[in-house]
Amino acid sequence: MSSTQPESVAPLVEHFFRHEAARLVSVLTRVFGWRNFDLVEDMVQATLLDALQAWRNQVPENPSGWLHRVAKNKILDALRRNQIGRRVVEELAADQSTREGGLDELFLDSEIEDSQLKMMFACCHPRLARENQLALTLKALCGFGTSEIARALLTQEETVKKRLQRATRDLVDNQIALEPPPADELVARLDSVHQVLYLLFNEGYSSTDGEAAIREDLCEEAARLCHLLCAQPRFATPPTQALMALMLFHAARLDSRVDPSGFFLLISEQDRGKWDQALIQRAREFLDLSARGTVVSVFHLEAGIALHHCAAKSFEETDWPAILRLYDALIALHHSPVYLLNRAIVVAQIEGPAAGIRALDEAGLDPALQRYYLFHATLGEFYRRTGDFERARRHLEVARRKTNSPFDREVIDRRLGLCD
Helix, strand or coil, X not given: CECCCHHHHHHHHHHHHHHHHHHHHHHHHHHHCHHHHHHHHHHHHHHHHHHHHHCCCCECCCHHHHHHHHHHHHHHHHHCCCHHHHHHHHHHHXXXXXXXXXXXXXXXXXXXXXXXXXXXXXXXXXXXXXXXHHHHHHHHCCCCCHHHHHHHCCCCHHHHHHHHHHHHHHXXXXXXXXXXXXXXXXXXXHHHHHHHHHHHHHHHHCCCCCCCCCCHHHHHHHHHHHHHHHCCCCCCCHHHXXXXXXXXXXXXXXXXXXXXXXXXXXXXXXXXXXXXXXXXXXXXXXXXXXXXXXXXXHHHHHHHHHHHHHHCCCCCCCCHHHHXXXXXXXXXXXXXXXXXXXXXXXXXXXXXXXXXXXHHHHHCCCHHHHCCHHHHHHHHHHHHHHCCHHHHHHHHHHHHHCCCCHHHHHHHHHHHHCCC
């Protein structure tokens, strides 16, 4: 047993919750099937609570293995209590006889570590609608809650719940197992995997969990998985390389995005001397690689925008007209409300806040933007710059109500303070 002191148990369990829970759910779901997905989630949560008590005096030498073993046994015990569950256990026992090493073989550390990318391809099954693929993968493999998925997809929590229910029902009804697809089907699922990694990185870059403004562990995991794709010839497509470049451009600025108290700093407030020039150079190399093909994806254009930000010596010297042209190209390729919002911010930098308000008024016809706190926060900031403090406060207060993040609210409160 480990000599870890009792007072360090809670942070240790929290670490495993952040780093192991999603992987544990994915592996257990692979074993017990989608029909038992809710049970798997419940038992993983129960196991983490057990760890808080069981590890008070001594922590296992292999905490990860302990979590996997206890969670597996909890699920087996729960299944044995009903007739359907007993049949599942019998099926598992029969399947175990065909495996060298038995059921525990699926819980080896190497299997868990390598399973993440495989399982992402598995979750992105073509029988599922694209939005259901994304919701399911973010929930089952990335450990996102419904509120985090809703923010990532710019939709409502109730919509996310329905998507998850439909995805699970489709998997059960069509008897789809959580297994990596055949080799000839992998590339067809690559676009969906790209989108999952993009959303995973974004959640780390601007976290909704309320404990930290940035979750570097999510950013690192997304970048690690994307790098694995880049290392495989069949997956090292121009969009994959462009996505890798985009992640690295953003990762290079992570250390400058929060102040000493852990609150967000806007890009105009950041110390550019803290930007990691080695990462920026590596990002440039991936962007150059991505330009060798004939495909132009949203990741190419977003990475181009990130490059302009990283190349500017100061916020004032940013090439805003070039960034505006890239946003116009992005919107032509994919009419995203977030792109419309960001384009309006660039218009305001070039033509002034009144022009930004006009651009946002047009973009705000999209209901998804009306639900997005940054839409109202940006409108509030534009009105503040024009001197219309009453409208500024109104929009900033709406923005404050639409986010639960204390870090987002702190930025909004700073802007409200400038309206007095």
